[in-house]
Amino acid sequence: MGPIRIAIPDGIDVQQESEMPDAPTGADSTPQDHPESGQVEHEEQAVYPPPSEFVQHAVARPSLYEEANRDRLAFWRSRASVLSWKTPFTQTLDWSDPPFAKWFADGTLNACYNCVDRHVEAGHGEQVALLAEYEDGGDARYTYAQLQDEVSRMANVLGDMGVRTGDRVAIYLPMIPEAVIAMLACARIGAPHSVVFGGFSADALRSRIEDAEATAVITADGQYRRGKAMPLKPAVDEALSKGAESIQKVLVVRRTGAEVEWTEGRDVWWHEARESASTEHEPVWVQAEHPLFILYTSGTTGKPKGIVHTTGGYLTQAAYTHRAVFDLKPSSDVYWCTADVGWVTGHTYVVYGPLANRATQVIYEGTPDTPHQGRWWEVVEKYKVSLFYSSPTAIRTAMKWGEEIPGRFDLTSLRLLGSVGESINPEAWRWYHRVIGGGRCPIVDTWWQTETGAIMISPLPGVTSAKPGSAQTPLPGIIADVLNDAGEPVANGDAGYLVLTEPWPSMLRGIWGDEQRFKDTYWSRFPGRYFAGDGAKKDEDGDIWLLGRVDDVMNVSGHRLSTTEIESSLVAHDWVAEAAVVGASDETTGQAVVAFVILREEAIEQVEAAGGAEKAAEELRQHVGREIGPIAKPKKVLVVTELPKTRSGKIMRRLLRDVAENRQVGDTQTLADSSVMDLIQQGFSGSR
Numbered sequence: 001m002g003p004i005r006i007a008i009p010d011g012i013d014v015q016q017e018s019e020m021p022d023a024p025t026g027a028d029s030t031p032q033d034h035p036e037s038g039q040v041e042h043e044e045q046a047v048y049p050p051p052s053e054f055v056q057h058a059v060a061r062p063s064l065y066e067e068a069n070r071d072r073l074a075f076w077r078s079r080a081s082v083l084s085w086k087t088p089f090t091q092t093l094d095w096s097d098p099p100f101a102k103w104f105a106d107g108t109l110n111a112c113y114n115c116v117d118r119h120v121e122a123g124h125g126e127q128v129a130l131l132a133e134y135e136d137g138g139d140a141r142y143t144y145a146q147l148q149d150e151v152s153r154m155a156n157v158l159g160d161m162g163v164r165t166g167d168r169v170a171i172y173l174p175m176i177p178e179a180v181i182a183m184l185a186c187a188r189i190g191a192p193h194s195v196v197f198g199g200f201s202a203d204a205l206r207s208r209i210e211d212a213e214a215t216a217v218i219t220a221d222g223q224y225r226r227g228k229a230m231p232l233k234p235a236v237d238e239a240l241s242k243g244a245e246s247i248q249k250v251l252v253v254r255r256t257g258a259e260v261e262w263t264e265g266r267d268v269w270w271h272e273a274r275e276s277a278s279t280e281h282e283p284v285w286v287q288a289e290h291p292l293f294i295l296y297t298s299g300t301t302g303k304p305k306g307i308v309h310t311t312g313g314y315l316t317q318a319a320y321t322h323r324a325v326f327d328l329k330p331s332s333d334v335y336w337c338t339a340d341v342g343w344v345t346g347h348t349y350v351v352y353g354p355l356a357n358r359a360t361q362v363i364y365e366g367t368p369d370t371p372h373q374g375r376w377w378e379v380v381e382k383y384k385v386s387l388f389y390s391s392p393t394a395i396r397t398a399m400k401w402g403e404e405i406p407g408r409f410d411l412t413s414l415r416l417l418g419s420v421g422e423s424i425n426p427e428a429w430r431w432y433h434r435v436i437g438g439g440r441c442p443i444v445d446t447w448w449q450t451e452t453g454a455i456m457i458s459p460l461p462g463v464t465s466a467k468p469g470s471a472q473t474p475l476p477g478i479i480a481d482v483l484n485d486a487g488e489p490v491a492n493g494d495a496g497y498l499v500l501t502e503p504w505p506s507m508l509r510g511i512w513g514d515e516q517r518f519k520d521t522y523w524s525r526f527p528g529r530y531f532a533g534d535g536a537k538k539d540e541d542g543d544i545w546l547l548g549r550v551d552d553v554m555n556v557s558g559h560r561l562s563t564t565e566i567e568s569s570l571v572a573h574d575w576v577a578e579a580a581v582v583g584a585s586d587e588t589t590g591q592a593v594v595a596f597v598i599l600r601e602e603a604i605e606q607v608e609a610a611g612g613a614e615k616a617a618e619e620l621r622q623h624v625g626r627e628i629g630p631i632a633k634p635k636k637v638l639v640v641t642e643l644p645k646t647r648s649g650k651i652m653r654r655l656l657r658d659v660a661e662n663r664q665v666g667d668t669q670t671l672a673d674s675s676v677m678d679l680i681q682q683g684f685s686g687s688r
């Protein structure tokens with residue numbers, strides 16, 4: 001791979017920035033510009049030091065890096081000792097048979113016990129664990145003591161249904177407390193769960209059940225989506241009628257009260273079984289390497305992979321990263337991660353990390369715009385959320401709707417914001433910081449994957465001076481690098497492939513049932529090192545900027561162009577809320593850049609006044625040409641109203657590439673809304 005052309009925002013003047021004091025002197029996190037220029041001329045030139053208030057009380061201090069650098073394995077041992085072990089481990093890492101790592105292998109523990117019981121035993125039974133907000137405005141709360149009763153009951157019910165340690169259980173539920181309870185109940189008996197997003201089709205559910213040979217499904221009669229009760233159990237019935245023969249039992253949560261078909265002997269109502277189930281249940285103590293769950297990747301780049309995570313290492317890193325990166329103060333914070341449990345973020349940063357750390361957290365059933373576009377901000381105000389973790393796509397959508405909407409709510413309880421899923425465009429970062437964070441909250445841009453199990457690269461909120469758009473630094477204990485084609489580290493300022501060079505506790509232990517694909521996908525490109533599949537650049541400070549999937553990199557007249565860079569440039573234009581670019585084959589240049597953009601609502605009038613979509617397209621082409629260079633100018637810019645996104649909010653560029661190359665559109669199984677592709681295709685052929 002030749003050099004990827006990168007435009008990290010101009011003006012992050014490293015020389016100047018490295019002269020900044022480590023601990024910021026400023027009272028709050030207002031942007032700092034070049035000292036010479038004396039004032040903030042271009043906001044995009046700023047770095048954001050952590051507010052001094054924040055620094056003083058921060059969980060993670062600079063010494064954490066020192067500790068990890070001194071002795072990495074000792075560092076991880078010490079993180080693991082934060083958990084409660086039934087049998088303490090004496091081994092830290094066994095890396096004698098790469099790529100199969102074993103962490104803390106001779107220790108035994110239980111993940112559910114660590115997330116629930118031990119907090120009750122320590123006297124925190126009355127602390128609220130879950131603040132459940134339903135879409136229609138109803139709510140429910142569970143203290144840790146109540147959660148302990150519920151998980152014990154469900155573990156007993158699953159046991160009565162015949163689920164044994166080691167059996168796989170599929171979970172197909174909406175974002176309601178029972179989803180969390182179901183995952184923990186499985187963990188309690190050592191039955192690995194496979195959560196399938198509640199919006200997926202019967203076919204997607206069936207193929208995942210079959211791949212994992214699950215013996216039971218936990219589902220609900222239905223779920224609320226945009227104010228409507230939608231059926232859920234019928235999809236299970238359909239999946240089981242077409243295959244999924246390994247399934248013996250179906251546990252059904254009543255949510256909407258809709259009538260459902262019933263298979264006697266197979267289907268069990270949770271509310272009925274719960275009545276007679278005991279609240280006493282002895283957790284099954286498992287080896288640290290016992291599988292905790294299987295989770296299928298979002299399928300952005302191809303067929304979803306069934307990623308396997310184990311118990312001890314995963315929980316260690318989930319707890320540590322959650323506490324350090326989100327600066328969690330268990331007794332005073334209200335934490336909210338907007339991810340669905342169907343996504344890895346919902347596993348690590350709704351269930352296992354926060355609960356292992358005894359957080360009080362919000363879980364929200366519905367969509368951000370039901371019944372109105374201020375719904376999320378209303379929830380922040382209602383529960384006085386202090387730590388908020390979401391995705392760039394959600395931020396850009398809020399940008400599209402306009403800042404007067406969050407402006408109607410009191411967001412002053414917030415003290416930290418997080419982002420995950422894609423690179424956050426600098427423009428969206430600054431909007432998030434200013435509009436949602438009131439200019440006062442550090443933002444953690446967290447890079448990680450289903451495979452890594454936990455956050456790997458991220459600022460530490462009380463330590464790092466943030467650079468909008470960059471995930472910046474591997475967390476203490478993690479070693480990452482950017483390599484060139486030959487497998488050598490690139491120099492600062494250059495781009496290449498992101499790799500992880502040392503094993504980490506929450507690393508995947510494989511792809512379920514496919515050892516060869518595991519080796520080929522992650523370990524063959526650079527032997528001995530984990531290849532993440534993402535392009536990245538090291539800036540002059542050595543900070544890491546994610547550039548998008550290596551599969552999505554475009555090659556125009558021999559120049560490698562990153563999707564992230566061009567998309568960020570488009571989003572930086574006042575008219576644009578979201579952008580996706582792809583390389584479409586082109587006779588003269590090899591590939592040509594094709595851009596799909598969504599306009600901000602407040603810009604639509606301006607665009608009309610400027611001459612409509614065609615004029616807007618020309619203006620945006622010129623804008624990218626000016627910002628990055630003529631080579632990056634999109635050949636075509638298409639204004640659309642939606643982009644194809646996965647359930648976790650990632651843009652599926654491979655489908656846009658199909659459209660741009662006039663091909664049949666590929667597999668849309670994991671798309672949030674498959675009708676989006678028809679609209680885009682029509683728009684594309686109409687514009688030809």
Ligand code: ATP
Binds near residue numbers: 445448548
């Ligand atoms: P598949 O592997 O099936 O294509 P996926 O990679 O989309 O699915 P995930 O594991 O949920 O599924 O996503 C991980 C990817 O998300 C990373 O490899 C990276 O491309 C992107 N990503 C996550 N967080 C960030 C971030 N903070 N900055 C940039 N990219 C990110």
Ligand code: MG
Binds near residue numbers: 297449533
């Ligand atoms: Mg991936």
